[in-house]
Amino acid sequence: MNFRKISVMYEIKWSEKKDLKIIAQCHRSAFPKSLSSKMGISYLKKMIEWYISDSKKFLFHVEENGICIGYCGGMIIDGTQPMGSASGMLQYSFNEAVMAFALRPWLIFHPEFKEKYSLVKKNIKTKLGKKKITAKKDDKKNDIAKKDKFETESGLVVIGVANEYLGKGYGTTLLKEFEKKTKEMKIKKMGLAVKSDNHRAIKSYERNGWKVDKENMGYFEMVKYPD
16 A cells, blocks of 8 residues: 655555554544543444445544554545435444443443434434435436536545644644545545534634635534645
């Protein structure tokens, strides 16, 4: 797998299945209080694996001596996906999530679980009801038509930097790499969602040329058009 060097010591690599453990460890360092981090390494590995599960998603990370310093995951949004990143990730890691909660039932009281209760409930119904979430063969023509009308976008789903490496410019490095990969895919629009009270992240994105497009249920949707 090709990678691009940042310096003599650090590398940016396209992530593979063998990298999931070190990326999961980085996630726990970057988001120690998050529900996903509390659910354990096994769940995190499966959750992060979603980013390499098909060609519409991508994942890369900064590595030094076998340690993941930071990572970034995204998806190509072209109007044909059956669901967004949150539901897609939950469906993909459903069995591991059930096991994580069985081992740690107290997590149902985690603030993040309460916040996402409606999303969780919806996805449980989808999973247990075996509702089809992929397009039928007969609908392929409709999907192509949707894609032709949809403005394809490179969606930034997550950026995480290990706590001990914060403030060293790795977040900006990952953000610029995301933009670089968007250009390489010949996609002309980038988007992300960030909590409207996460002022630090918003300022960081704005410094890097992102602009708030609209607000939706406590989140800012931000966009940038690659140069």
